[in-house]
Structures are given as structure tokens and as C-alpha cells.
Amino acid sequence: MIRIGNVTIPGRISLSPMAGISDSPTRRICRKFGAAFSYTEFVNTDELVHRAPKALKMFRFHPEERPITFQIFGNRLEIIAEASEIIQELKPDIIDLNMGCSTRKVSLRGAGAGLLRRPVLAGKIIEAMKKRVNVPVTAKIRIGWDSTSRNYLEVSKILEESGADALTVHGRTKEMAYTGLADWNAIGEIKVNRRIPIFGNGDIKSFQEANSKIQEYGLDGVLIGRSAIGNPWIFSEIKKNELSWSDVSEVILQHLRWMIDDFGEEFGLVLFRKHLVKYLTGLDFDQAWKTELLEIREWNQFEDLLLSDKRRNVLAVL
Ligand SMILES: Cc1cc2nc3c(=O)[nH]c(=O)nc-3n(C[C@H](O)[C@H](O)[C@H](O)COP(=O)(O)O)c2cc1C
Numbered sequence: 001m002i003r004i005g006n007v008t009i010p011g012r013i014s015l016s017p018m019a020g021i022s023d024s025p026t027r028r029i030c031r032k033f034g035a036a037f038s039y040t041e042f043v044n045t046d047e048l049v050h051r052a053p054k055a056l057k058m059f060r061f062h063p064e065e066r067p068i069t070f071q072i073f074g075n076r077l078e079i080i081a082e083a084s085e086i087i088q089e090l091k092p093d094i095i096d097l098n099m100g101c102s103t104r105k106v107s108l109r110g111a112g113a114g115l116l117r118r119p120v121l122a123g124k125i126i127e128a129m130k131k132r133v134n135v136p137v138t139a140k141i142r143i144g145w146d147s148t149s150r151n152y153l154e155v156s157k158i159l160e161e162s163g164a165d166a167l168t169v170h171g172r173t174k175e176m177a178y179t180g181l182a183d184w185n186a187i188g189e190i191k192v193n194r195r196i197p198i199f200g201n202g203d204i205k206s207f208q209e210a211n212s213k214i215q216e217y218g219l220d221g222v223l224i225g226r227s228a229i230g231n232p233w234i235f236s237e238i239k240k241n242e243l244s245w246s247d248v249s250e251v252i253l254q255h256l257r258w259m260i261d262d263f264g265e266e267f268g269l270v271l272f273r274k275h276l277v278k279y280l281t282g283l284d285f286d287q288a289w290k291t292e293l294l295e296i297r298e299w300n301q302f303e304d305l306l307l308s309d310k311r312r313n314v315l316a317v318l
Contacts (some may be wrong), residue, residue: 001018001051002197002220005136005165007067009221011036013235015199015208016070016168017096018227026062026275027257029251030228030287031065034220035236038065042098045074045083058176060262066093067241068139073098077121084166088133097125099155108162108177113174118147121157123162136165140201146175153185156190156198162211166197167224188217199223207234230278241282250305251278256302259277266297 002009003186014036015022024145027038040059061068070092074080085093099122101112103293110113115122122139129137139159144150145279149257154166169190171182182202191198204210204224231240232251255275260268273294280290289305296302 001276002281003011004094004138004197007136009037012214012221013207014199014221014223015039015228015235016223017041017069017098018225018229019272021055021229022063023058023259023262023271025262026067027065027224028258029232029255030235033154033238035228035232036095036235038068039071039096039216039223042071042073043087044100045072045076048072048083048086049079051086052172055099056087056090059087068092069094069096071096071098071140073101073106073111074116075293077125077128078124080292082130084129084137085132086134092135094136095129096168097129097137097139099120099139100174102142102177107174110173113142113145116151116155116174117149119151119158122155123158126159126162130163137163138166138168139164140170142170142172142174143183144173146173148255149173150186152186152190155194156194160194160196164196164205166199167194167222168201171200171202184217186211191218191220195260197221201225205239206239210234215269219278230281241287245283252276252306253303255301259300265299267299268300269299 002012011034015027017039019041022039022041023267030047031038034153038061043055057068070087072080097114098112101107113172126137141155143152150173159167169187171184171187184200185296187200199221200213200217200219203224204213204222205227210222210224213219228234233240256272259272263271276293277286293302293305
């Protein structure tokens with residue numbers, strides 16, 4: 001059993017935070033199939049300090065999602081510390097500082113992966129957060145800004161010494177964004193040199209691979225991002241390509257039902273499209289049927305069409 005501070009994490013494989021993807025319904029679907037804990041999308045501390053309703057809404061969750069980590073990003077110590085205190089009112093189990101976002105808008109302002117270039121400041125931010133909240137504080141980092149500044153040992157040391165209760169490491173530099181391959185040896189090196197729990201992340205494509213990475217690098221756990229979209233079964237022994245269409249369609253409808261409960265019928269359906277495309281990946285079906293499904297704006301129509309004439313539309317699970 002892993003512990004992050006005083007929080008027990010019931011498992012070792014979980015869903016990575018993904019803006020625009022890892023909302024509450026999606027986290028719940030993943031938890032249902034075995035994801036160990038919940039991790040929100042990142043939320044801007046500049047908005048949180050003003051208690052902007054839109055920002056606070058990003059932290060809505062259901063009790064069955066616990067333990068839940070709220071992720072925040074920012075570039076100013078005082079703002080981040082204050083935002084941490086504000087969101088603590090919403091009762092997260094853990095608060096996480098994003099130090100990995102590679103988008104220009106975030107990282108060039110010194111937030112997200114931008115903090116990798118200022119490890120001392122990052123350490124001070126963690127210290128300040130720890131002073132303001134009474135839940136564990138963690139950070140999610142990359143291994144450096146670019147190939148000439150892979151400062152992951154320095155960064156992880158400073159964060160640990162500043163009181164971080166655990167770290168997640170995406171084994172790429174900021175410069176790589178999502179290209180190339182994650183460097184798992186670097187993640188393993190961090191694990192060997194630190195005492196706090198370390199979660200590895202990057203390019204995991206199956207449950208088996210997740211377990212072998214944990215074993216090989218002696219990690220406390222791993223997070224799966226992209227390969228979990230449209231495949232919540234990845235958190236269990238169940239292989240998507242061995243499921244029947246009725247198993248898959250049942251989960252699609254459950255996921256969508258939850259999206260609609262949280263976001264309303266029309267917006268829920270729109271938000272669900274990117275998930276649907278991934279759920280259908282690897283299945284053989286009629287393209288016109290898919291196009292039609294992606295345009296529907298009412299639950300009843302969606303359900304009817306999804307379940308209509310199954311054999312014609314979904315010929316086989318590949
Ligand atoms: C669409 C998308 C959104 C993401 N948003 C976040 C985010 O909000 N916070 C974060 O720490 N990482 C974010 N990430 C990075 C992922 O958590 C993860 O580190 C990365 O995708 C590598 O893992 P994977 O290869 O399993 O996808 C995002 C990734 C994607 C693809």
C-alpha cells in the first residue's frame with residue numbers, strides 16, 4: 001500500500017491529469033475499472049485567487065473519486081500559496097503543483113515546465129504551499145527544460161527537501177513536448193535517489209506494461225494518460241480487444257450518461273465526442289454511422305443509434 005503523506009493510495013496505476021479529458025465523469029469511469037486515485041485537470045491559480053466560478057467548478061468531484069488530487073499551475077509564489085489555501089476549502093486529499101506543462105502559453109510565462117528552470121523558486125513554492133494547507137503537497141515534473149538541461153536530480157532533490165510528499169515524473173523534457181520517447185532510466189534514477197514516493201509516466205500502452213515499469217524501476221506507481229482515453233479497461237486485466245461490442249457500448253453509454261449529468265445534454269454530448277472517437281478506435285464499423293453519432297445532440301438519439309443494428313455497424317472488435 002502506498003502512502004502520500006497521510007493519504008493511502010489504493011493501487012499503483014492511475015489516470016494522468018489531462019486538460020480537456022480528465023474531468024469527473026472520465027475519472028470515475030477509470031476508477032470503476034481500477035485506476036488507483038483521481039487527478040484533476042490543471043487549473044490556473046491566477047483565476048483561483050479571485051474565486052472565479054469557472055475555475056472553482058473545475059474541482060467538482062464525486063465522493064467515490066477519493067482519494068483525489070487537485071492540480072494547479074502558476075508562476076507566482078504568493079498567488080499559488082493563496083490559491084492552495086482557497087481550494088483546500090473544497091476538501092481535496094492532495095494538492096499538486098504542475099511543473100510539466102509544455103505549452104508556450106504556460107511554460108514561457110514561467111509556470112508549468114517553466115518552473116524547471118527555476119528549481120529554487122519551485123522549492124520555495126512547495127514550502128509555501130505546505131505552510132498554507134494541511135493536506136499532502138506533490139508536484140508533477142518533466143525531466144528538464146531541454147536536452148542540455150536535464151536537471152531532474154536537482155529538481156527532485158530540492159522539491160523533496162522543500163517538503164513535497166510525492167512526485168510524478170513524465171520522462172520527457174519540455175522541449176520534446178510529446179515527441180520522441182519518455183526516458184524511463186531517468187525516472188528510475190530519480191526513484192533511487194529520493195525517499196518520497198515516485199510515480200513514473202510516459203508512453204505506457206497497457207496494464208502489463210504499467211506493471212512491468214513499476215517492477216523494473218522499483219516505482220511506487222505509474223500514471224497513464226493518452227492510452228487511457230477511450231480505454232478505461234487499461235487499469236485492469238481486461239483487454240479492450242477481447243471485449244464484445246455489448247461490453248464496450250455499455251461503458252460508452254455509462255460514461256456519456258455521467259457527462260450529461262455533469263455538463264448537461266448538449267454540452268455533455270459535445271464534450272464526449274473526443275472520448276467516443278477513442279472508444280471506437282480499433283473497432284471495425286460503418287464510417288457514416290460514426291459521423292452521424294458524432295453529430296447527435298440528444299441522448300435518446302445517441303443511444304438508439306449506438307445500439308441500432310449492431311452487427312452491421314460494428315462488425316468486429318479487432
Ligand atoms: C490532452 C492532454 C492534456 C494534458 N493536460 C495535463 C494537465 O492538465 N496536467 C498535467 O500535469 N499533465 C497534463 N498532460 C500530460 C499527461 O498527464 C502525461 O504526463 C503525458 O500525456 C504523458 O503520459 P502518456 O504518454 O501516458 O500520455 C496532458 C496530456 C495531454 C495529452
